[in-house]
Every structure is written in structure tokens, then in C-alpha cells.
Amino acid sequence: MLLQGVTAGYRNRRVIEGFDLPALPPGTLLGLLGQNAAGKSTLLRGIAGLGRASGTIALDGVSLPALSAARRAALVGYLPQSLPSPSPLVAYEAVLSACRAVRGDLSHAQAEAAIARAFQNLGITHLALRRMSELSGGQRQMVGLAQVMVREPKLLLLDEPTSALDLRWQLSVVQAVRDAVRASGAIGIVAIHDINLAIRACDQVAVLAKGRLLAAGPPAQVVTPDVLAESFGVASRVEACSQGVPVVLVDRALSVV
Numbered sequence: 146m147l148l149q150g151v152t153a154g155y156r157n158r159r160v161i162e163g164f165d166l167p168a169l170p171p172g173t174l175l176g177l178l179g180q181n182a183a184g185k186s187t188l189l190r191g192i193a194g195l196g197r198a199s200g201t202i203a204l205d206g207v208s209l210p211a212l213s214a215a216r217r218a219a220l221v222g223y224l225p226q227s228l229p230s231p232s233p234l235v236a237y238e239a240v241l242s243a244c245r246a247v248r249g250d251l252s253h254a255q256a257e258a259a260i261a262r263a264f265q266n267l268g269i270t271h272l273a274l275r276r277m278s279e280l281s282g283g284q285r286q287m288v289g290l291a292q293v294m295v296r297e298p299k300l301l302l303l304d305e306p307t308s309a310l311d312l313r314w315q316l317s318v319v320q321a322v323r324d325a326v327r328a329s330g331a332i333g334i335v336a337i338h339d340i341n342l343a344i345r346a347c348d349q350v351a352v353l354a355k356g357r358l359l360a361a362g363p364p365a366q367v368v369t370p371d372v373l374a375e376s377f378g379v380a381s382r383v384e385a386c387s388q389g390v391p392v393v394l395v396d397r398a399l400s401v402v
């Protein structure tokens with residue numbers, strides 16, 4: 146995946162400016178970090194083709210903006226920050242309709258197998274026959290993710306997919322995404338506020354600050370007190386937990402962000 150010179154924004158407002166990321170090899174899960182309003186959602190929407198964007202946005206050597214909307218939708222799975230609506234459909238039907246929307250090529254049996262895989266990989270098979278309107282917010286968020294995963298896209302763009310989830314589900318869902326990305330050689334880009342979760346689960350992280358890329362690379366190299374001070378305006382320490390994984394401890398907010 147190549148993102149170079151990417152700009153993204155809105156009709157009267159450029160939010161992302163000259164975003165250059167070192168090429169991401171297949172099977173990479175990238176955590177997109179940055180304070181509120183840094184431009185994470187704007188960038189994801191631009192890459193997905195749902196918002197204004199220019200520059201090089203290429204997957205496996207193919208320029209995504211040059212593709213038809215249908216072809217791009219088949220390659221790119223996008224999960225918005227908002228939760229799926231509490232419709233009267235059962236979760237299975239919601240995932241089936243998401244699958245059918247871009248994978249009309251699948252036979253009935255193949256679609257059923259893909260749906261079963263998506264539910265199983267996320268560990269939510271027990272929700273399949275529950276009505277969306279009767280699920281909790283976190284459960285609906287997991288079904289929303291199943292709607293994206295069932296498409297088995299080559300590029301997954303997930304905007305805060307764990308915002309409604311508890312501790313256990315945050316970890317298991319992000320690990321399921323990472324496993325799916327690795328197994329299929331896809332690319333996952335996940336906007337995430339929990340830095341420790343990103344360190345634990347992502348292969349690489351990219352830190353956005355005021356619409357520009359501040360730092361990118363393996364989490365242990367990128368997440369430093371200096372970067373956290375500049376991007377989030379906090380004084381922090383990065384220590385190692387008993388398993389040797391870096392853990393960020395925030396001491397205080399700095400007065401100027």
C-alpha cells in the first residue's frame with residue numbers, strides 16, 4: 146500500500162496535507178493515532194473514496210481513485226465511527242446484505258461460509274440471530290465490523306472500531322482484525338485512541354498531528370514521550386510491562402497543545 150503526497154479534506158477546508166507513508170507490506174495492520182480533530186477520519190474517508198482526496202493512493206500497484214466505484218468498494222472495506230443502526234434485521238441478515246452488496250459473485254454456499262467465518266473470527270456467533278435493535282452498542286459495533294470483514298477486502302479502513310467495546314473485546318477484536326489481515330495479505334488501517342492497544346496489536350503505527358504525519362514505524366520506535374508530547378500534549382513515560390511490552394503512562398496534560 147502506498148500513500149504519498151496525500152491531501153484530504155472538505156469543500157472549503159484542506160485537513161490532511163502532504164501525507165507520505167513508507168510503503169506498507171501486505172499483511173500489515175497500521176494503527177492511526179492522533180489527538181481529536183487531527184484528521185484521522187478525514188484521511189480514512191479520503192482513502193476510501195468517500196471524501197475529497199488527492200495524491201498517490203495505491204494498493205498492490207493499482208491506483209484506487211482510478212477504479213470504478215464498484216471495483217473500489219469491492220477492494221476497500223470501510224467502517225465508520227458511527228455504530229450500525231438498530232434495525233429490526235437480525236445480525237446474520239445485516240451481515241448477509243453487506244456481503245451481497247459487494248460480493249454478488251459468491252454462490253449461496255460461499256456467502257454462508259464467508260458469513261460464518263466473519264462471525265467466528267470475531268467470536269460473535271452467539272449474536273447471529275439477535276435483532277440489531279435488541280443488541281447493546283458494543284454488540285452492534287462488533288456486527289458492524291463483521292459487515293466489513295465478511296467482504297474480505299484487500300484494504301480495511303476502520304475508524305475507532307473498539308470505541309464501544311470493553312477491555313476483553315477491544316483486544317480480541319483488534320487481534321481478530323490483525324489475524325485476518327495477516328492470513329489474507331491484506332492491509333488494515335485502524336484509527337484508534339487507545340495507544341497501549343495499538344502498541345500491543347498493530348505492526349506499525351502512524352501519528353497524525355494537525356493534518357500532517359509526525360512519525361511512523363514500529364510502535365516501540367514511534368511511541369515515545371517526545372512524540373506523545375507533540376501529538377497529544379501530554380507528559381508521559383513509556384515503561385515495559387512484565388511481559389516486556391511497552392506501556393504508556395500519562396502523568397499530566399501539558400498546558401500548550
Ligand SMILES: Nc1ncnc2c1ncn2[C@@H]1O[C@H](COP(=O)(O)OP(=O)(O)OP(=O)(O)O)[C@@H](O)[C@H]1O
Binds near residue numbers: 158182
Ligand atoms: N464535514 C466536515 N466539513 C468541514 N470540516 C470537517 C468536517 N468533518 C470534520 N471536519 C474537520 O476536520 C478536522 C479533522 O476532523 P476528523 O474527524 O478527521 O478528526 P479525527 O482525527 O478523526 O478526530 P476524532 O479523534 O475526534 O474522531 C477537524 O478540524 C474537523 O472539525
